[in-house]
Amino acid sequence: MVSQPDQENIVMKISARNQFQGNITAVHPGSVHTEIEIALGNGDTLVAMVTHSSAHSLGLTSGKSVLALVKASSMMVMTESEGYALSARNVLRGVVAQVISGPVSAEVKLDLPGGNTVFASITHEAARELGLSQGASASVVFKASAVILAVAS
């Protein structure tokens, strides 16, 4: 939960289970929303969608360092999608590292190839039906609009 700051006086402590440090690689402005592509390092990438005014006020330009926050509850876990294309912009493939199950919810931890870790909160029943267990291949799926960006101000 606690991001390790590169500089002094830059501290972010927030409940988002997913906090990805990255650099903006592309900015596609629209009339209302701006799409931001972010390299997380080691090959993992994600896409965020923010309002045009946020993009402007945060100074979101190529090369800028950002912290991408995504709630675990915004993520779906997918184990197979043969023959399907999805409207969601973010599909990150990885390997299940851990599943913590409660009576209703389950938290799934995935290791991404680039070294990043992703947490997804899904229902207990969904985790059971997908047969998620340590070592299984799986992807997390989430919308670009589920990402909140934080930048050093």
Add this chain to the structure above:
Amino acid sequence: MVSQPDQENIVMKISARNQFQGNITAVHPGSVHTEIEIALGNGDTLVAMVTHSSAHSLGLTSGKSVLALVKASSMMVMTESEGYALSARNVLRGVVAQVISGPVSAEVKLDLPGGNTVFASITHEAARELGLSQGASASVVFKASAVILAVAS
């Protein structure tokens, strides 16, 4: 969790508790987002909002078969709304089939008149206060932007 494919080599296994097979009945393109109306069969309908570029790349046109994915956590459960209008595009009325309660969360299963089933994750406390139990009339409420669409590619 496992959608039953109509064709071979079309398999989607994803944690979204709500997976509705339907056909697009209308497409309303905007400057950034496109609104997609989907008939789920037997009278149930829903509205999805995707980016213009997703609508284009997925070939979302009237008549096309789609799989609409919605996380249970994106849904609210409503038992009364007399005299109120809502900004959310999707309000599906049904009957409570089951409530599974944990210490913090509860999963509510609703049967829709058209034969579809909907799952909503709400807080334990909310389920208690609404008096949700089997046989009660209730609606699920969710935003068009909470829907992810999948199409055979």
Add this chain to the structure above:
Amino acid sequence: MVSQPDQENIVMKISARNQFQGNITAVHPGSVHTEIEIALGNGDTLVAMVTHSSAHSLGLTSGKSVLALVKASSMMVMTESEGYALSARNVLRGVVAQVISGPVSAEVKLDLPGGNTVFASITHEAARELGLSQGASASVVFKASAVILAVAS
């Protein structure tokens, strides 16, 4: 869960843990979305983003009384953000009143200075790592797009 109506025949019973009664103070129309600023009374404010067509059909204009609905699961809890700016439009500061913890999820109740109460569902682990306990200062963070508006029709 049960909003207390000001008038007869106006009843809303919905599972959203956060139901804020307020008045619209500003409307900023865009090409697709409209941004709505809402005063909750006693100084607390929030920003909602709805489609242009919803804003029109609900008659969202300055001075209008609205009910702003936000799921507890749409909210992050932040205890520190020194030197950071966020893309999320809503950051409400308050004091932790209660933390209810399950094996996977935790529900955090915050009192806002203006007298409003906010509920956030986060993971058990996040609550533990942030050291959230009664009396601690914390903020809830949520996107304008997470808000659903209801108006007397």
